[in-house]
Amino acid sequence: MKNYDILMDLALIMVGAKIMALLARKIKAPMVVGEIIAGLLLGPCVFGILKSSSFIGQLAEIGVILIMFSAGLETNLTELKKSGLKAFVIACVGVLFPFVCGALLYMCIYGFSSFGSEGFFKALFIGSIMTATSVGITVEVLKEMGVLKGTVGQTILSAAIIDDVIGIIVLTFVLSFKDPKTKLSVVSLKVLMFLAFSFILGYLFYRVFKLIDERYPHTRRIPIMAMGLCFALAYVAEAYFGIADITGAYIAGIILCNVRDAAYIDRKVNVNGYMFFAPVFFVSIGLKTSFDSMTWSLLGFSLGFVAVAMLSKLVGCGLASKCLGFKGSECMKIGAGMMTRGEVALIITSKGMALGIIDSSYFTSVILLIIVSSIATPLLLKFLYSRYPDDAKSVEIAADNE
Amino acid sequence: MKNYDILMDLALIMVGAKIMALLARKIKAPMVVGEIIAGLLLGPCVFGILKSSSFIGQLAEIGVILIMFSAGLETNLTELKKSGLKAFVIACVGVLFPFVCGALLYMCIYGFSSFGSEGFFKALFIGSIMTATSVGITVEVLKEMGVLKGTVGQTILSAAIIDDVIGIIVLTFVLSFKDPKTKLSVVSLKVLMFLAFSFILGYLFYRVFKLIDERYPHTRRIPIMAMGLCFALAYVAEAYFGIADITGAYIAGIILCNVRDAAYIDRKVNVNGYMFFAPVFFVSIGLKTSFDSMTWSLLGFSLGFVAVAMLSKLVGCGLASKCLGFKGSECMKIGAGMMTRGEVALIITSKGMALGIIDSSYFTSVILLIIVSSIATPLLLKFLYSRYPDDAKSVEIAADNE
Numbered sequence: 001m002k003n004y005d006i007l008m009d010l011a012l013i014m015v016g017a018k019i020m021a022l023l024a025r026k027i028k029a030p031m032v033v034g035e036i037i038a039g040l041l042l043g044p045c046v047f048g049i050l051k052s053s054s055f056i057g058q059l060a061e062i063g064v065i066l067i068m069f070s071a072g073l074e075t076n077l078t079e080l081k082k083s084g085l086k087a088f089v090i091a092c093v094g095v096l097f098p099f100v101c102g103a104l105l106y107m108c109i110y111g112f113s114s115f116g117s118e119g120f121f122k123a124l125f126i127g128s129i130m131t132a133t134s135v136g137i138t139v140e141v142l143k144e145m146g147v148l149k150g151t152v153g154q155t156i157l158s159a160a161i162i163d164d165v166i167g168i169i170v171l172t173f174v175l176s177f178k179d180p181k182t183k184l185s186v187v188s189l190k191v192l193m194f195l196a197f198s199f200i201l202g203y204l205f206y207r208v209f210k211l212i213d214e215r216y217p218h219t220r221r222i223p224i225m226a227m228g229l230c231f232a233l234a235y236v237a238e239a240y241f242g243i244a245d246i247t248g249a250y251i252a253g254i255i256l257c258n259v260r261d262a263a264y265i266d267r268k269v270n271v272n273g274y275m276f277f278a279p280v281f282f283v284s285i286g287l288k289t290s291f292d293s294m295t296w297s298l299l300g301f302s303l304g305f306v307a308v309a310m311l312s313k314l315v316g317c318g319l320a321s322k323c324l325g326f327k328g329s330e331c332m333k334i335g336a337g338m339m340t341r342g343e344v345a346l347i348i349t350s351k352g353m354a355l356g357i358i359d360s361s362y363f364t365s366v367i368l369l370i371i372v373s374s375i376a377t378p379l380l381l382k383f384l385y386s387r388y389p390d391d392a393k394s395v396e397i398a399a400d401n402e
Numbered sequence: 403m404k405n406y407d408i409l410m411d412l413a414l415i416m417v418g419a420k421i422m423a424l425l426a427r428k429i430k431a432p433m434v435v436g437e438i439i440a441g442l443l444l445g446p447c448v449f450g451i452l453k454s455s456s457f458i459g460q461l462a463e464i465g466v467i468l469i470m471f472s473a474g475l476e477t478n479l480t481e482l483k484k485s486g487l488k489a490f491v492i493a494c495v496g497v498l499f500p501f502v503c504g505a506l507l508y509m510c511i512y513g514f515s516s517f518g519s520e521g522f523f524k525a526l527f528i529g530s531i532m533t534a535t536s537v538g539i540t541v542e543v544l545k546e547m548g549v550l551k552g553t554v555g556q557t558i559l560s561a562a563i564i565d566d567v568i569g570i571i572v573l574t575f576v577l578s579f580k581d582p583k584t585k586l587s588v589v590s591l592k593v594l595m596f597l598a599f600s601f602i603l604g605y606l607f608y609r610v611f612k613l614i615d616e617r618y619p620h621t622r623r624i625p626i627m628a629m630g631l632c633f634a635l636a637y638v639a640e641a642y643f644g645i646a647d648i649t650g651a652y653i654a655g656i657i658l659c660n661v662r663d664a665a666y667i668d669r670k671v672n673v674n675g676y677m678f679f680a681p682v683f684f685v686s687i688g689l690k691t692s693f694d695s696m697t698w699s700l701l702g703f704s705l706g707f708v709a710v711a712m713l714s715k716l717v718g719c720g721l722a723s724k725c726l727g728f729k730g731s732e733c734m735k736i737g738a739g740m741m742t743r744g745e746v747a748l749i750i751t752s753k754g755m756a757l758g759i760i761d762s763s764y765f766t767s768v769i770l771l772i773i774v775s776s777i778a779t780p781l782l783l784k785f786l787y788s789r790y791p792d793d794a795k796s797v798e799i800a801a802d803n804e
Contacts, residue, residue: 003463004640004647010464011633018626058457061405062412224420224677231413238406245406271673275626 006055010280013050016042017279030141030378032282036371039286052287056280063281064136064343065249066273069230071139071148071157072253073266079154080254087158090320094159094338095131095166097316098309102127105308109301116177124174125357129349129366130309132167134342134374135160136246136281141378142337150390152330156337159317164244164344165191171348175355187242194241198233198248202255205229209259222261223268229255244344285342289371293364302365306372313339329388336380340373341366408457412682415452418444419681432543432780434684438773441688454689458682465683466538466745467651468675471632473541473550473559474655475668481556482656489560492722496561496740497533497568499718500711504529507710511703518579526576527759531751531768532711534569536744537562538648538683543780544739552792554732558739561719566646566746567593573750577757589644596643600635600650604657607631611661624663625670631657646746687744691773695766704767708774715741731790738782742775743768 016038024034042050106123113119138156142148148157172187209229213222230252237248256262294302318335326334349366352358418440426436444452508525515521540558544550550559574589615624632654639650658664696704720737728736751768754760 003460004637006460006463007467007633007637007647008641011630011637014626014633015630018623018630022623055457055460058405058408061408065409220676221420221424224416224681227677228413228417228420231409231416235406235409235413239410245409268673268677271670272677274622275629275670275674279626 006053009050009053009056012042013038013056013283014276014279017283021279028382030144030382032137032140032144033375033378035279035282036286036374039283040289040371041286042283043287044290044292045286050287052284056284056287059277060281060284061245063273063277063279063284064246065230065234066269066277067136067139067281068246068249069227069253070266070269070273071135071143072250072255073257073262073269074143074148075157075254075257076149076154077254077258079149079151080158083151083155083158086321086324087155088162089324090155090159090317090334090338091162091166093320094133094313094317095163095170097319098130098312099124099127099170101308101312102130102305105304109304121174121177121357125352126305126362128167128171128174129345129352129362130312130341131163131170132341132344132348133160133163133313133338134340134344134370135164136342137340137374138337138377138381140278140282141381145382145385147385147390152326152333152337152390155321155326156334159334160338161247161250163338164247167344167348168243171351175351190241191243194237194243197236197241198251198255201233202251206255206259209256213259213261217261218264223265226252226256226265227269227272285370285374289367291364291368293361298361298364302368305365306369309341309369310339310373310376329384333381333384333388336377336384339380340377341369342374345370408455411452411455411458414444415440415458415685416678416681419685423681430784432546432784434539434542434546435777435780437681437684438688438776441685442691442773443688444685445689446692446694447688452689454686458686458689461679462683462686463647465675465679465681465686466648467632467636468671468679469538469541469683470648470651471629471655472668472671472675473537473545474652474657475659475664475671476545476550477559477656477659478551478556479656479660481551481553482560485553485557485560488723488726489557490564491726492557492561492719492736492740493564493568495722496535496715496719497565497572499721500532500714501526501529501572503710503714504532504707507706511706523576523579523759527754528707528764530569530573530576531747531754531764532714532743533565533572534743534746534750535562535565535715535740536742536746536772537566538744539742539776540739540779540783542680542684543783547784547787549787549792554728554735554739554792557723557728558736561736562740563649563652565740566649569746569750570645573753577753592643593645596639596645599638599643600653600657603635604653608657608661611658615661615663619663620666625667628654628658628667629671629674687772687776691769693766693770695763700763700766704770707767708771711743711771712741712775712778731786735783735786735790738779738786741782742779743771744776747772 017035020034020038020041021031022034024031024037041047044051103123103126106126107113110119113123135157138160139148142153142156147153169184169187169191172184176184209222209226212225216222230249233252234245234248237243237251238245256265259265314335316335317338318331321331321334322328345366349358349363353360353363419437422436422440422443423433424436426433426439443449446453505525505528508528509515512521515525537559540562541550544555544558549555571586571589571593574586578586611624611628614627618624632651635654636647636650639645639653640647658667661667716737718737719740720733723733723736724730747768751760751765755762755765
């Protein structure tokens, strides 16, 4: 492949995403839905003009990292501390509920198996695929509507980040029955070590950035160094602690959210995001989708799988929020915001395939879940927010228009 | 390779480039020199922490495309029309002089060969490697000093773009002796067709953008669509007309340089450039450098090769400008600005290797030329501009500081 081959792909992605996003806004749908549909149209699903390449995959990874970094930068630490414990509870219920429902779904279709049998593991595994929320899309939609900084927005964000970590622990728990190399104790220790590591490092870097920021405010070095920190922490999280890179990027954002130039960094990161990387991320979701291997029986299972995965998150997180004292409309928003699934579900599925727990046909179900939840969540969120606006809506002023 | 593996590379590139750029500025050297040296330090030449990957190569390609697009956007069309004919003459002399000198260098070292013999082709080929200026670095330096829009800056820019095209024609001329598939008539026709194509398309897109710009000024869709046009034209230039992608990107910039929001587009493209892609481009030059296969005799030839390549451009372009009525100091600036060589020289070399005209040892000489000229040109330009400031210096105000 020549270096210039990617240029036409990028041109198609950017122009296609923008046109579809503007059309989506015309019909009052969130713009990210338009971008994902642009990917479906360009990809093997419809016209087959583009296909996902490793280059696009890597750009998309940078895209979601920048989205999470920006979410971290816009975090209101006081709000986060207030919502932290509640978010933790919502995340726990939001992991366990889909986990149990997913396992039950499998058993209902393929028959109940006794504890410890092959079928039992398969059921547990199907459950663990359903656990991890993919927060990138939700964050972008909340930002688009200017409600990310509100209580509900911050709660969804924290809960989704925490549920990633709990999801990993649940997965490890399931795998530890099957794979002697995966140890629950080791994984838990790694998570704790990562928290300690980011706390210490975070404090150090916060001081360093504060110092640079005071001496050279509003200079290019600040956003550039900040992006360097974001990439480094994302890498370290994934490579050394087994935690999703987007979690590392989000923590990098939180580290810097109280620096005086946080808004300046965020603005520069955002230009990179919306001009280039974010469209690639959303379009690539659509590009990865293909239904070549779809059969009727698989379609039946897939539909059940998608419905259970989405409803169990919605109900689980919604009920948990209700118990924590949120209002009814807020519970629905939180439940809806947690429904999206993304790359983590794919990663867990590939892990299961590699270990021979499930076979490759489940991949199609997972992709269907990702695409349906990616489109349904923004639509539902937008509907809920227009019907029940936030009480203390913190309207963010966008730097410029679409 | 996992998607997250690239994150640490990017973090190192961005932070390393910024630190070295700031150090370079401390000692009054151009910042791009610092970034290239960061690549040398990180790469196999010194510490060997990073190596060039296809992903980095593709990001670098986007980087140089954005630099050229931005240069196009900042083009002063009146100035360009004024300098156009002069630039054409300078480009012609600036191609022919190094071509002849390169061929003579080869013959001086390895003996004169009769017309049509193997050695004669080799000599001509060494000459054609020396022809094409790589304008990306020069443009960035001129921008850094705020003199890109001046007469000298615009002349260098146009001449470098034109010399690319002439360089391709010379290469085709040489190859047409050796490779029956390469036909001079076809290549010339392609160049003419590309010019016609960009003229027609350019006019159409200019009208479209003017329309969008009037209806939705300062909206995100404008820079995004503009970048889409840039990538598309860069691709079309290379893939269908055999002209360098950066030439296509530059023409895309020229098409849009008279749109009312040109400065707005340029600002957004620049944020993407300096935050991410441009550092990757400059660092990648250093990363590609390795002197593992260096021997003493090769070193001798390489030094001669580098000296002849640089001096012949300097003298050729300088003399041509002198004849065209430029002042002495301006001639030196133009000559110096045309000295850099880059990816085109590498591409020509690989073409020659593929056809069996020259062997792989020349690759080291070309890389040495690229690295020496990439560092010497900015230093020389900065020296010349501080010693002889432009008469009608059009100082550009940078949006923010480094």
